[in-house]
Amino acid sequence: MPTLNDLKPGQSAEILSIGGAPALVQRLYEFGLFEGETVEFLTTAPLGDPIEIRAGNTRLSLRKAEAAGVQVQPK
Amino acid sequence: MTAKPFIVALVGNPNAGKSTLFNALSGLRQHVGNYPGVTVELKKGSTTIGGRPVELIDLPGTYSLAARSPDEMVAVDLLLGRCPEEPRPDVILAIVDASNLERHLYLTTQLMELGTPVVLAVNMVDVAKKQGIAVDVEKLSQSAGLPVVAIQANTGAGLDKLKAALAEAAGQKSPTLAVLPPVIHTEADALHQTYNGDLPPFLARRLLLDVGGYAEKWLTEKHGPSLKATLDSARQRLIDAGHPIPAAEAKARYGWIRQVAATAVTKPSVRAVTATDKLDKVLTHKVWGTLIFLAVMFFVFQAIFVAADVPMGWIDDATGWVAGGVESAMSAGPLRSLLADGVVKGVGGVIKFLPQILFLFGFIAVLEDCGYMARAAFLMDKVMSRCGLNGKSFIPLLSSVACAIPGIMATRVIENRRDRFATILVAPLMSCSARLPVYSLLIAAFLTKDRPFWLPGLMLFAMYLIGFVVAPLVALLLKRTLLRGDTPVFVMELPQYKRPSLRLIVRRMIEAGWAFVRRAGTIILASMVLIWALLYFPHTDAAGQKYEDRIAEVSEQAEKAAVEEEKEKLEQQANEIRGEWKRNSLLGQAGLAMEPAFRPLGWDWQIGVAVLASFPAREVIVGTLSILYDEGDADDEKQERLQNKIASRWADDPVRSKYGVPVALSVMVFFALCCQCASTLAVIRRETRSWWWPAFTFVYMTALAYVAALVVFQVGRVIVDALG
Numbered sequence: 001m002p003t004l005n006d007l008k009p010g011q012s013a014e015i016l017s018i019g020g021a022p023a024l025v026q027r028l029y030e031f032g033l034f035e036g037e038t039v040e041f042l043t044t045a046p047l048g049d050p051i052e053i054r055a056g057n058t059r060l061s062l063r064k065a066e067a068a069g070v071q072v073q074p075k
Numbered sequence: 076m077t078a079k080p081f082i083v084a085l086v087g088n089p090n091a092g093k094s095t096l097f098n099a100l101s102g103l104r105q106h107v108g109n110y111p112g113v114t115v116e117l118k119k120g121s122t123t124i125g126g127r128p129v130e131l132i133d134l135p136g137t138y139s140l141a142a143r144s145p146d147e148m149v150a151v152d153l154l155l156g157r158c159p160e161e162p163r164p165d166v167i168l169a170i171v172d173a174s175n176l177e178r179h180l181y182l183t184t185q186l187m188e189l190g191t192p193v194v195l196a197v198n199m200v201d202v203a204k205k206q207g208i209a210v211d212v213e214k215l216s217q218s219a220g221l222p223v224v225a226i227q228a229n230t231g232a233g234l235d236k237l238k239a240a241l242a243e244a245a246g247q248k249s250p251t252l253a254v255l256p257p258v259i260h261t262e263a264d265a266l267h268q269t270y271n272g273d274l275p276p277f278l279a280r281r282l283l284l285d286v287g288g289y290a291e292k293w294l295t296e297k298h299g300p301s302l303k304a305t306l307d308s309a310r311q312r313l314i315d316a317g318h319p320i321p322a323a324e325a326k327a328r329y330g331w332i333r334q335v336a337a338t339a340v341t342k343p344s345v346r347a348v349t350a351t352d353k354l355d356k357v358l359t360h361k362v363w364g365t366l367i368f369l370a371v372m373f374f375v376f377q378a379i380f381v382a383a384d385v386p387m388g389w390i391d392d393a394t395g396w397v398a399g400g401v402e403s404a405m406s407a408g409p410l411r412s413l414l415a416d417g418v419v420k421g422v423g424g425v426i427k428f429l430p431q432i433l434f435l436f437g438f439i440a441v442l443e444d445c446g447y448m449a450r451a452a453f454l455m456d457k458v459m460s461r462c463g464l465n466g467k468s469f470i471p472l473l474s475s476v477a478c479a480i481p482g483i484m485a486t487r488v489i490e491n492r493r494d495r496f497a498t499i500l501v502a503p504l505m506s507c508s509a510r511l512p513v514y515s516l517l518i519a520a521f522l523t524k525d526r527p528f529w530l531p532g533l534m535l536f537a538m539y540l541i542g543f544v545v546a547p548l549v550a551l552l553l554k555r556t557l558l559r560g561d562t563p564v565f566v567m568e569l570p571q572y573k574r575p576s577l578r579l580i581v582r583r584m585i586e587a588g589w590a591f592v593r594r595a596g597t598i599i600l601a602s603m604v605l606i607w608a609l610l611y612f613p614h615t616d617a618a619g620q621k622y623e624d625r626i627a628e629v630s631e632q633a634e635k636a637a638v639e640e641e642k643e644k645l646e647q648q649a650n651e652i653r654g655e656w657k658r659n660s661l662l663g664q665a666g667l668a669m670e671p672a673f674r675p676l677g678w679d680w681q682i683g684v685a686v687l688a689s690f691p692a693r694e695v696i697v698g699t700l701s702i703l704y705d706e707g708d709a710d711d712e713k714q715e716r717l718q719n720k721i722a723s724r725w726a727d728d729p730v731r732s733k734y735g736v737p738v739a740l741s742v743m744v745f746f747a748l749c750c751q752c753a754s755t756l757a758v759i760r761r762e763t764r765s766w767w768w769p770a771f772t773f774v775y776m777t778a779l780a781y782v783a784a785l786v787v788f789q790v791g792r793v794i795v796d797a798l799g
Binding site: 045060 | 138286351453569
């Protein structure tokens with residue numbers, strides 16, 4: 001199953017599930033990232049980690065290890 | 076008519092414009108409140124509404140009331156009236172960003188469960204309008220069931236309406252919002268019954284919903300493992316009922332928010348491309364983003380290093396001028412010396428750091444307020460993660476190359492306490508500008524003459540490299556030992572770019588400068604006076620004659636001397652008396668007694684005493700060495716003479732003549748790694764709210780410096796012997 005890390009810059013996807021440490025999962029939910037929501041992959045930092053994503057008008061930076069827990073369905 | 080003041084707590088997401096609103100409401104009537112055991116500062120301000128006094132409390136920006144650390148818990152405790160020092164607020168002022176309303180309302184729904192009236196301020200309506208987003212505050216007020224006011228905190232628009240709404244809400248009864256599924260309330264009620272003494276209903280819900288959260292940790296300590304079993308089975312029942320946490324909470328809140336927003340917010344069907352979208356394409360770009368980042372860092376760094384040098388020079392001059400004035404106005408004696416050398420130079424030594432602090436905080440305020448700071452952390456996160464830190468530690472550590480004091484103060488942007496402390500503890504390892512005079516003196520004396528032209532530059536670079544290499548290693552070690560803990564969440568918001576507010580920047584600079592002078596200044600001054608006393612007493616020689624009188628006598632003769640040669644000879648004699656005085660002082664005697672400890676490093680007792688004397692402020696070593704080698708106080712002209720003097724003195728000595736280079740390197744490495752700066756320790760004390768951390772920093776850095784200097788000298792000696 002593809003995760004957030006597998007998306008290309010500019011590509012959008014629907015979130016299927018979120019896994020990881022409880023604090024991480026709760027924080028992502030608080031930012032409005034949950035099942036059924038759309039996220040856009042914006043870019044990867046120059047050194048290869050972290051990544052930048054957008055959900056609505058919120059832009060977030062996530063480490064790849066954290067993004068690996070977010071399974072998505074690319075659009 | 077004097078009425079009892081009512082208390083308003085200001086709460087909002089980071090970047091909602093909270094500080095701007097707080098400043099706009101309270102003006103200059105602000106002060107900082109501290110709480111024992113936590114490192115957050117709560118700002119308090121006051122204002123009047125219709126003649127009624129109002130107290131404002133500015134809580135740290137947060138996305139949610141699901142507290143995970145003691146620092147985050149302070150806000151929750153305060154809102155619930157559980158802080159013994161603070162009465163419960165009468166009104167909560169929730170500030171949200173109109174252009175990202177739904178996400179900001181998440182926190183508002185939690186605030187509406189506290190049972191305190193909430194007034195909603197919808198900020199940045201102008202920015203939202205540009206993006207085609209319109210918020211109808213009246214409809215929002217009706218559907219959400221709370222007073223709503225549209226404001227622009229930066230221009231002050233809507234503030235009068237907001238104040239009126241606050242006054243009206245104060246003292247009213249407020250029904251609590253119930254958006255969570257009933258089963259959650261039932262389970263939380265059961266917990267509330269079980270732990271009645273500790274838990275108001277709101278915290279019972281947090282205990283249930285926040286897996287591994289602060290409420291859970293705190294109550295587990297208190298009630299032991301039985302709590303975990305109770306919680307586990309309650310959470311399992313939620314899963315069985317089809318409401319697994321934490322998803323259930325978020326879905327319930329966002330479900331309500333979307334219903335409320337549907338009637339009140341109109342958005343374009345296709346999201347408009349914003350200025351932030353365009354800027355981020357460049358500023359987080361692999362090539363352009365990196366280049367711009369390097370350019371910004373270079374500019375900031377250069378400004379701290381070079382531009383701050385000018386006012387620092389003025390402060391030095393002014394200190395010298397005042398000290399000179401004191402000396403000429405008073406007769407020789409302990410009081411004159413205390414005032415001129417202890418107090419005036421001590422105060423000067425404190426104020427000297429102000430320009431760098433103001434410059435750095437000015438830049439940090441600009442970078443933070445415009446939204447670039449988060450991008451810098453994004454770009455550098457990978458590098459910092461290698462040593463167990465995160466991107467937000469980068470700027471504090473880089474600033475420490477100019478001076479560790481502003482660097483340590485800049486760690487306030489790091490929310491995670493362990494990461495913040497690790498950054499604070501390694502910041503003094505970065506080679507600061509005060510080490511530069513030591514390096515340049517010793518490099519000029521031993522590694523310049525008859526050596527390849529590139530060697531001095533390379534040596535200087537190597538000294539800076541020590542900090543760049545050792546600091547991350549120590550950070551990694553700390554994160555694996557003393558500061559070990561769960562990996563914190565690094566999900567970081569990259570806020571929308573905006574024009575920085577000049578008022579906010581100036582305010583930040585003043586706050587940082589004042590905090591330094593007032594709180595660190597006293598400790599620095601005290602240590603300066605202590606070292607002065609240790610170098611001053613005893614001030615009579617074996618014959619009972621005062622050194623000051625002897626120096627004055629010889630200096631007078633020197634002034635009268637007609638022949639230049641005679642004059643120089645007498646001046647030299649005065650310098651020798653100064654040297655004798657320092658040797659016989661308490662600190663000098665201590666240095667002589669400690670010579671066996673210095674010997675393995677290749678040092679003579681003069682170097683040892685100079686190093687001891689430079690513990691409050693490392694730049695003191697140049698002056699002290701100068702006195703100990705009978706050259707009098709060092710100034711620019713004398714710097715070269717001091718270099719020659721050290722070189723010639725060492726040439727007369729069996730150890731240092733042969734091993735001059737290893738000795739010089741050993742001293743430099745010691746200075747590179749040692750925490751010889753009372754100001755830094757005072758700031759660590761202030762920022763960590765504990766004496767333990769500055770004591771730890773001092774001990775580990777001194778031990779590290781000693782061992783490294785020992786290794787450098789001993790290895791250097793072996794190499795010299797092998798070559799020789």
